[in-house]
Amino acid sequence: MSEQRHRRLAVLTRVLTRMPGRQVNLNDLGRQLNVAKSTLSEDLLLIKESLEGAGLGVIDSQVGASGGVTFWPALDAVGLREQLHQFIAELSNVDRLTPDGFLYVTDLLFSPSRIDGLGALLAERFRALDLDCVATVETRGIPLALATARALRVDTVLLRRDHHLSEGSSLSINYLSGSSRHVQSMSLARRAPVRQGRVLFVDDFMQAGGTARAAQDLLGDFGAKVVGVGVLVATHEPADKLVEDYSAILEWVRSDEGVGQVFPSDWVRRMVKWEDKQ
Amino acid sequence: MSEQRHRRLAVLTRVLTRMPGRQVNLNDLGRQLNVAKSTLSEDLLLIKESLEGAGLGVIDSQVGASGGVTFWPALDAVGLREQLHQFIAELSNVDRLTPDGFLYVTDLLFSPSRIDGLGALLAERFRALDLDCVATVETRGIPLALATARALRVDTVLLRRDHHLSEGSSLSINYLSGSSRHVQSMSLARRAPVRQGRVLFVDDFMQAGGTARAAQDLLGDFGAKVVGVGVLVATHEPADKLVEDYSAILEWVRSDEGVGQVFPSDWVRRMVKWEDKQ
Numbered sequence: 065m066s067e068q069r070h071r072r073l074a075v076l077t078r079v080l081t082r083m084p085g086r087q088v089n090l091n092d093l094g095r096q097l098n099v100a101k102s103t104l105s106e107d108l109l110l111i112k113e114s115l116e117g118a119g120l121g122v123i124d125s126q127v128g129a130s131g132g133v134t135f136w137p138a139l140d141a142v143g144l145r146e147q148l149h150q151f152i153a154e155l156s157n158v159d160r161l162t163p164d165g166f167l168y169v170t171d172l173l174f175s176p177s178r179i180d181g182l183g184a185l186l187a188e189r190f191r192a193l194d195l196d197c198v199a200t201v202e203t204r205g206i207p208l209a210l211a212t213a214r215a216l217r218v219d220t221v222l223l224r225r226d227h228h229l230s231e232g233s234s235l236s237i238n239y240l241s242g243s244s245r246h247v248q249s250m251s252l253a254r255r256a257p258v259r260q261g262r263v264l265f266v267d268d269f270m271q272a273g274g275t276a277r278a279a280q281d282l283l284g285d286f287g288a289k290v291v292g293v294g295v296l297v298a299t300h301e302p303a304d305k306l307v308e309d310y311s312a313i314l315e316w317v318r319s320d321e322g323v324g325q326v327f328p329s330d331w332v333r334r335m336v337k338w339e340d341k342q
Numbered sequence: 343m344s345e346q347r348h349r350r351l352a353v354l355t356r357v358l359t360r361m362p363g364r365q366v367n368l369n370d371l372g373r374q375l376n377v378a379k380s381t382l383s384e385d386l387l388l389i390k391e392s393l394e395g396a397g398l399g400v401i402d403s404q405v406g407a408s409g410g411v412t413f414w415p416a417l418d419a420v421g422l423r424e425q426l427h428q429f430i431a432e433l434s435n436v437d438r439l440t441p442d443g444f445l446y447v448t449d450l451l452f453s454p455s456r457i458d459g460l461g462a463l464l465a466e467r468f469r470a471l472d473l474d475c476v477a478t479v480e481t482r483g484i485p486l487a488l489a490t491a492r493a494l495r496v497d498t499v500l501l502r503r504d505h506h507l508s509e510g511s512s513l514s515i516n517y518l519s520g521s522s523r524h525v526q527s528m529s530l531a532r533r534a535p536v537r538q539g540r541v542l543f544v545d546d547f548m549q550a551g552g553t554a555r556a557a558q559d560l561l562g563d564f565g566a567k568v569v570g571v572g573v574l575v576a577t578h579e580p581a582d583k584l585v586e587d588y589s590a591i592l593e594w595v596r597s598d599e600g601v602g603q604v605f606p607s608d609w610v611r612r613m614v615k616w617e618d619k620q
């Protein structure tokens with residue numbers, strides 16, 4: 065009996081936590097495991113108490129005919145601290161500096177094992193905002209935007225740099241990049257499902273914030289509202305950004321020699337209980 | 343005692359399966375749960391037998407000083423069948439046809455809940471090839487490429503459409519798109535970490551295969567070898583593609599009226615035990 069329950073607990077825990085944020089139906093579960101509802105309830109309560117007690121996440125119950133349970137994983141602060149330390153060390157490698165003074169980071173941005181945790185961090189920062197989707201502009205912010213959207217259980221809206229025939233008619237805007245003063249453009253297909261939505265704009269990098277502001281304007285033309293802006297790295301200069309409010313995971317103080325200083329923002333330090341290493 | 347073990351089994355199962363494909367260290371685990379190694383081994387064996395018996399995945403053990411266990415989740419055939427049916431229904435909606443005869447699908451491609459499972463499917467198809475990375479070309483194949491790379495526990499290499507100053511020096515090639523006979527270009531930063539690697543090329547769409555072949559050529563210039571090509575959708579016409587071998591998740595037979603027919607490829611049917619619905 066006990067052996068059977070042991071096995072059931074392992075299987076149930078896996079099935080419950082397999083798809084974070086997605087409801088697992090209780091009737092399906094009972095049928096699948098071939099157990100009575102009362103037994104299932106008892107097991108679920110034990111798993112809920114165990115995982116919540118160990119700080120691994122929260123299990124919500126939804127009652128009624130389509131009743132089920134949903135698992136929301138907790139941030140893994142220990143793992144995130146380690147990832148951030150490693151990410152900062154990789155960013156700060158002088159070999160990444162190009163002769164023109166840029167930092168080559170595309171490989172880091174497109175590494176799921178490095179970016180997924182950072183997306184979960186941004187999602188946690190903005191979870192209370194009741195978001196309908198995450199928007200990003202091509203190309204390098206896409207992996208972080210997708211990771212954030214996944215953790216929030218929403219979709220991603222892609223703002224294009226050019227208008228693409230394959231997307232049908234689009235709305236486009238031109239804007240001045242806040243730092244280089246170059247004319248840039250951004251467009252969004254009229255078919256994009258963002259109307260009236262509450263949007264989180266995510267990008268890899270913010271300097272003056274011109275791109276984030278253009279995204280606000282373009283999404284505004286669709287009746288959508290950008291209620292949050294999250295970026296991976298923001299530069300200290302210029303201190304006045306073109307958007308009122310934003311959350312950067314990392315801050316970057318440039319230097320004439322080498323890469324300069326990269327460190328986590330205050331909200332990240334609090335969230336992962338950061339300690340500076342010597 | 344038993345109650346304590348019950349709780350430990352729930353916590354252990356969650357910790358073991360939280361990061362698929364990543365090793366969990368046994369010493370860390372023992373310390374974290376405050377149990378003796380023998381107790382831990384007994385619990386791990388039970389969890390292994392339970393999850394493997396239920397077809398939920400495989401737990402591998404690595405012995406030695408840095409010993410640990412790694413969980414590899416099984417494909418969720420039931421969930422994937424449902425996702426594929428839904429995805430095909432969404433693709434086949436005539437409202438997605440633009441006046442120029444394209445299908446608007448960007449919103450579907452950028453939806454983690456729709457794409458992640460399909461990436462896991464591609465990963466399973468190519469897992470035996472001992473891959474070093476996944477490569478894709480911007481922009482719409484990126485989410486599928488990232489999902490595939492995540493399931494394979496490797497990084498993604500981004501081929502750009504233009505050369506970007508911020509990435510330092512790049513290699514570029516021009517090629518003729520196999521279907522439209524337009525000149526296209528593709529470039530890769532010299533700093534991209536792909537040298538000598540075994541690469542899986544992933545894209546959203548294949549018509550004649552010109553893009554996949556150009557990616558093979560460009561990556562070849564870095565000493566890397568494209569050992570597999572995976573796409574979300576391949577068109578039946580032209581039947582002769584410019585790459586020798588590829589795996590499409592879905593096949594699309596175009597029609598003059600409406601969207602035409604979209605259905606899963608044979609290897610997908612086998613993998614998810616597909617049954618056509620009436």
